[in-house]
Amino acid sequence: MSAGDGNLGAGGQNRMARIRERYGVLRRRGDAIWARRYARLAIVLVAAAAVILFPYLFQPGSTFLFDLVEAVAFVVMALGLNVVVGFAGLLDLGYVAFFAIGAYTIGWFGSGFFAYVNHTKGIHILTSGLASTLPGIHINLTAGRQGITPIDPGQLPGLNPFDPLNLRPWYWVALGMVAIVLLVNVRLRDSRLGRAWVALREDEVAAASMGVPLVKTKLMAYATGAAFGGMSGAFIASYLNTVNADQFAFSFSIFVLAMVILGGLGSIWGVVLGAIVLSFINTWLIPSVIPNLSSKIGIKVDLTSLSYGIFGFLLVIMMVLRPQGLLPERRRKLEFVEHVGTGPTDMSAERV
Amino acid sequence: MSSTSGGELLEVDDLHTFYGNIEALKGVSLRVSEGEVVTLIGANGAGKSTTLRSVSGLTPPRTGTIRFRGRDISVTPPQEIVRLGISHAPEGRHVFPRMTVIDNLMLGAFLRRDGGIEADLERVFKLFPRLEERRKQKGGTMSGGEQQMLAIGRALMANPDLLLLDEPSMGLAPILVERIYETIAEINRQGTTILLVEQNANFALEISTRGYVLETGQVALSDAAHALRENDDVKKAYLGI
Numbered sequence: 134m135s136a137g138d139g140n141l142g143a144g145g146q147n148r149m150a151r152i153r154e155r156y157g158v159l160r161r162r163g164d165a166i167w168a169r170r171y172a173r174l175a176i177v178l179v180a181a182a183a184v185i186l187f188p189y190l191f192q193p194g195s196t197f198l199f200d201l202v203e204a205v206a207f208v209v210m211a212l213g214l215n216v217v218v219g220f221a222g223l224l225d226l227g228y229v230a231f232f233a234i235g236a237y238t239i240g241w242f243g244s245g246f247f248a249y250v251n252h253t254k255g256i257h258i259l260t261s262g263l264a265s266t267l268p269g270i271h272i273n274l275t276a277g278r279q280g281i282t283p284i285d286p287g288q289l290p291g292l293n294p295f296d297p298l299n300l301r302p303w304y305w306v307a308l309g310m311v312a313i314v315l316l317v318n319v320r321l322r323d324s325r326l327g328r329a330w331v332a333l334r335e336d337e338v339a340a341a342s343m344g345v346p347l348v349k350t351k352l353m354a355y356a357t358g359a360a361f362g363g364m365s366g367a368f369i370a371s372y373l374n375t376v377n378a379d380q381f382a383f384s385f386s387i388f389v390l391a392m393v394i395l396g397g398l399g400s401i402w403g404v405v406l407g408a409i410v411l412s413f414i415n416t417w418l419i420p421s422v423i424p425n426l427s428s429k430i431g432i433k434v435d436l437t438s439l440s441y442g443i444f445g446f447l448l449v450i451m452m453v454l455r456p457q458g459l460l461p462e463r464r465r466k467l468e469f470v471e472h473v474g475t476g477p478t479d480m481s482a483e484r485v
Numbered sequence: 486m487s488s489t490s491g492g493e494l495l496e497v498d499d500l501h502t503f504y505g506n507i508e509a510l511k512g513v514s515l516r517v518s519e520g521e522v523v524t525l526i527g528a529n530g531a532g533k534s535t536t537l538r539s540v541s542g543l544t545p546p547r548t549g550t551i552r553f554r555g556r557d558i559s560v561t562p563p564q565e566i567v568r569l570g571i572s573h574a575p576e577g578r579h580v581f582p583r584m585t586v587i588d589n590l591m592l593g594a595f596l597r598r599d600g601g602i603e604a605d606l607e608r609v610f611k612l613f614p615r616l617e618e619r620r621k622q623k624g625g626t627m628s629g630g631e632q633q634m635l636a637i638g639r640a641l642m643a644n645p646d647l648l649l650l651d652e653p654s655m656g657l658a659p660i661l662v663e664r665i666y667e668t669i670a671e672i673n674r675q676g677t678t679i680l681l682v683e684q685n686a687n688f689a690l691e692i693s694t695r696g697y698v699l700e701t702g703q704v705a706l707s708d709a710a711h712a713l714r715e716n717d718d719v720k721k722a723y724l725g726i
Contacts, residue, residue: 148602149591152587152591152602152603152606153587155603156587156617156620156621157620157621158585158587158588158620158621325595328588328591328592328595329595331581331584332581332584332592332595335581335582335583335584336579336580336581336582338543338575338579339575339579339580339581339592339639340592341543341563341564342541342543342563342567342572342573342574342575342579342640343567343592343593343595343596343639343643344563344564344567344568344595344596344643345564345592345595346562346564463583464583464584467583467623467625468583473582473583473623473625473626474582474583474623474624474625475582
């Protein structure tokens with residue numbers, strides 16, 4: 134047993150790459166060509182610079198920037214759900230719970246919420262307001278609809294101040310989170326665990342009989358996704374300066390799932406795109422663009438209360454026109470466009 | 486080792502396996518010795534596949550014992566069973582349809598950390614040259630025969646001591662069945678013990694040392710393979726003679 138062969142370690146990856154190369158099967162054509170590598174690196178650097186400098190195009194406190202920061206935080210969340218739904222092929226409709234856990238964690242530890250503990254006679258655990266002055270036992274983890282507010286903004290060297298009038302530091306922090314999550318996504322996809330997820334998604338019976346531990350592999354997907362959801366929740370709670378029970382509706386899980394499906398299940402860049410597109414449809418197109426346009430032609434149309442209906446409609450349209458997503462992942466494309474491995478081929482078809 | 490029966494690789498005793506409330510195995514017992522090819526024959530629903538699934542841990546038995554090299558594996562999870570040296574090519578091929586042949590094969594070596602993987606890949610390609618030709622092709626785009634080769638090759642990539650094959654001839658043209666069975670015999674000659682399930686009993690018994698006839702979840706008959714091929718009841722019921 135060689136030292137580099139950790140459970141999910143690089144040993145397996147190198148082995149896989151070596152074997153693929155030896156038999157002339159490469160993940161992407163031209164991977165080995167240096168000129169292309171440098172070109173790709175240059176593109177990445179230019180794109181990164183553009184994304185980092187992007188908020189200077191707008192007023193530091195503008196509405197657009199506000200929506201943009203939220204969209205970037207949604208990218209983190211969608212990429213987390215993509216690990217569960219896209220990579221491992223599992224359905225997770227409770228994703229909002231992890232978002233809530235992250236949000237409440239920052240709410241508890243990043244606010245004056247704890248100051249009320251043992252404030253007066255009796256036991257007071259995380260109560261606020263009137264409850265914390267009454268005698269007896271009071272436990273309140275969520276502060277209900279009233280919520281926990283205000284929440285302290287972050288303190289990071291070189292990025293301050295974090296305040297509602299200057300949204301650029303928020304943007305950069307969110308961007309940093311996206312960078313981390315992107316890196317983890319790419320590395321996981323190409324890892325031994327990533328191949329186990331694909332195997333599970335493609336054929337669970339075969340995966341099990343090859344020795345892929347089903348429970349552990351699925352749990353790893355849920356846990357990874359949950360970690361990113363929590364991260365995003367903590368950020369958004371701090372950003373919106375509040376965490377309350379109304380933020381965590383079931384429909385929110387569907388909203389994030391729709392981002393993943395719209396972009397392309399399992400496709401990292403597709404999911405990034407899907408999250409940004411849906412987020413802006415939600416925060417910009419439906420509440421401001423559509424009412425403005427319609428009032429110009431003299432009709433008043435407000436679709437805000439219909440937004441989930443619109444998302445549902447979008448999903449239906451996608452399923453009909455482009456089920457593989459906006460930027461599909463390779464295997465989904467094979468599945469939806471070329472119909473490989475679908476239909477009654479596996480058992481009965483006899484093509485020799 | 487608690488094994489009392491000498492050189493038995495696999496000992497299955499009084500196996501009762503259920504799908505929900507349906508008792509698919511009603512006390513199956515069998516033995517496989519090192520180096521053998523053992524065939525289970527029987528009609529649909531006789532419990533052949535369930536026996537294999539019980540051994541590989543995909544459908545663990547409710548009662549009864551399975552011992553591999555004397556060690557009780559009746560409640561061991563599938564990944565541990567693969568690690569111990571039992572590899573299962575399940576019924577219906579189950580290749581990963583949108584993975585290349587190489588990636589399919591490499592998943593067979595999922596649990597391995599030793600240095601012998603590349604040598605085993607070469608061995609599989611030597612056994613099935615067609616797979617090397619098709620190495621970049623997606624599993625789901627191949628013919629039934631090629632998919633069967635891939636399923637067997639993938640199971641071999643776990644470097645098993647005991648290979649479980651479930652209906653390797655299913656849905657294949659007779660010429661291909663013959664070729665697949667030649668290869669299975671070759672795998673056995675290279676040192677792998679094989680437990681085989683087959684409806685198409687002619688070919689299977691030809692390369693087998695012994696056989697068991699299963700009927701409604703029980704062993705109805707067991708004998709040397711050549712004796713089963715001469716048995717009038719077996720001939721009539723399973724060999725189509």
